[in-house]
Amino acid sequence: MGCSSVSLLGHPVISAKQTPTFAIAKDSRVHRSGVLLPLSLRKHNNHRGLECSSLGTSGTASSILLDDLDSRAPAASMENIGGIGIAKFLRGKNFFITGGTGFLAKVLIEKILRTDPDIGKIYVMVKAKDKETAIKRLQTEIVDTELFKCLREIHGKDFHNFVARKLIPVTGNVREANLGIERGLANEIAEVVDIIVHAAGNTNFHERAKLHGWKDTYTFTKAMGEMFINCFRGEIPVVMIRPSIIESTLREPFPGWIEGIRMVDPVILQYGKGQMRSFLGNPDCIVDFVPADMVVNAMLASMAKHGGERAAAAGMHVYHIASSMMNPLLFEDMFQFFYQHFTRSPFIDATGKPIQVKPIQFCNNMDQYIRNVEMETYTLLQDRQGAAASEGLLHRAGEKIAKYIIYLGRIFEPYTFYDGRFANTNTEALLAEMSVEERAMFQFDVRSVDWLDYFTNVHIPGFKQNVLRGSRV
Numbered sequence: 316m317g318c319s320s321v322s323l324l325g326h327p328v329i330s331a332k333q334t335p336t337f338a339i340a341k342d343s344r345v346h347r348s349g350v351l352l353p354l355s356l357r358k359h360n361n362h363r364g365l366e367c368s369s370l371g372t373s374g375t376a377s378s379i380l381l382d383d384l385d386s387r388a389p390a391a392s393m394e395n396i397g398g399i400g401i402a403k404f405l406r407g408k409n410f411f412i413t414g415g416t417g418f419l420a421k422v423l424i425e426k427i428l429r430t431d432p433d434i435g436k437i438y439v440m441v442k443a444k445d446k447e448t449a450i451k452r453l454q455t456e457i458v459d460t461e462l463f464k465c466l467r468e469i470h471g472k473d474f475h476n477f478v479a480r481k482l483i484p485v486t487g488n489v490r491e492a493n494l495g496i497e498r499g500l501a502n503e504i505a506e507v508v509d510i511i512v513h514a515a516g517n518t519n520f521h522e523r524a525k526l527h528g529w530k531d532t533y534t535f536t537k538a539m540g541e542m543f544i545n546c547f548r549g550e551i552p553v554v555m556i557r558p559s560i561i562e563s564t565l566r567e568p569f570p571g572w573i574e575g576i577r578m579v580d581p582v583i584l585q586y587g588k589g590q591m592r593s594f595l596g597n598p599d600c601i602v603d604f605v606p607a608d609m610v611v612n613a614m615l616a617s618m619a620k621h622g623g624e625r626a627a628a629a630g631m632h633v634y635h636i637a638s639s640m641m642n643p644l645l646f647e648d649m650f651q652f653f654y655q656h657f658t659r660s661p662f663i664d665a666t667g668k669p670i671q672v673k674p675i676q677f678c679n680n681m682d683q684y685i686r687n688v689e690m691e692t693y694t695l696l697q698d699r700q701g702a703a704a705s706e707g708l709l710h711r712a713g714e715k716i717a718k719y720i721i722y723l724g725r726i727f728e729p730y731t732f733y734d735g736r737f738a739n740t741n742t743e744a745l746l747a748e749m750s751v752e753e754r755a756m757f758q759f760d761v762r763s764v765d766w767l768d769y770f771t772n773v774h775i776p777g778f779k780q781n782v783l784r785g786s787r788v
Contacts, residue, residue, distance in 0.1 A: 398750025414515030415439035571777020596731030598647035
């Protein structure tokens with residue numbers, strides 16, 4: 316999760332966030348955490364899809380429905396031959412992307428480069444002390460990652476030359492005036508860039524302040540960014556894209572790519588290690604996931620629709636990239652999928668033995684959760700370390716584990732009892748406007764996701780391979 320803004324210079328501006336945000340506003344500056352994209356970064360101003368590989372529930376009605384703010388998007392035939400013209404729109408475009416070393420921005424960069432090698436340049440802003448450090452971070456944290464293996468296979472010996480021509484590192488910091496970019500380079504960017512993607516953001520759920528009923532500053536600043544854009548857009552057409560919980564890729568560039576321990580992954584890790592046996596949440600509530608590649612595809616489709624020849628009229632246009640309405644997943648089912656995976660393919664402990672997991676126990680309040688966690692942790696350690704272990708050793712080891720699992724319960728509690736769904740009215744209309752070829756290349760139909768297959772065969776294996784580097788914990 317994180318925050319990004321995309322500005323289509325000379326066209327509408329897109330401002331995006333990875334959780335329920337992403338907005339388009341013509342010729343405007345975009346705000347995030349008190350940052351305005353500087354005026355110096357604004358100017359007046361066929362498709363060859365390749366994949367390295369491909370993949371080869373039900374829920375009760377919720378009492379809350381959060382709909383798109385604008386449902387006036389025209390219906391279109393599923394046989395819409397012309398489509399939106401996504402690939403045509405992207406060809407030759409120059410991008411400026413902040414937060415380029417972040418999870419979603421990397422998936423976006425890779426998809427753009429793989430969609431059409433004839434795009435222009437991608438200026439990638441990297442937080443670094445100097446240009447040399449920025450170049451090193453670009454190389455090690457983006458270009459050399461497993462995510463780019465498809466591009467390495469496609470371009471072969473020319474891969475590094477291709478990347479050097481397309482990716483331009485920019486030393487900067489969103490906390491500084493004019494993003495901390497050297498004036499000459501800022502002028503160059505302003506002269507050539509067509510699209511700005513603001514993907515930098517603080518993803519810490521546990522910042523200092525909790526204000527005005529918001530459970531954490533992460534969601535508070537997302538809402539604040541949307542309010543700011545809506546307040547100051549005037550007659551500017553604005554599009555907000557709101558993805559739900561973003562996890563590993565479903566199909567592109569290959570299934571299961573993920574980076575870092577994100578969102579639900581701390582829960583998966585603790586459960587797989589046998590240390591989490593209780594969960595604070597309602598088993599009948601819906602958990603709303605969306606694969607990262609679907610979010611990126613929706614971003615590109617919305618850019619083309621609202622930044623191309625058929626640009627949107629003035630107004631607020633909202634797209635939810637979410638699964639809770641079209642393909643709901645219950646917490647109870649999610650943990651059943653975890654149980655199935657780790658029963659079949661368990662983590663291996665330090666002694667080389669497989670770790671056994673048990674079906675999760677749901678708790679409906681914090682007091683019950685804390686009691687369960689403390690008791691289960693002590694019992695677990697006693698079973699593993701045997702009668703020879705001292706009471707003091709068990710207490711110290713158990714206290715550390717229990718404290719972390721209780722912490723997870725606290726930060727996720729606002730979401731594990733959340734009784735709401737996000738309607739995809741406008742997203743469905745956007746999908747319907749796409750041609751058959753576009754829907755295949757820029758797939759973001761969440762109804763196509765088989766959650767059992769996704770978690771047991773895609774996400775958890777990808778998490779093990781790309782983050783944990785194996786099954787030994």
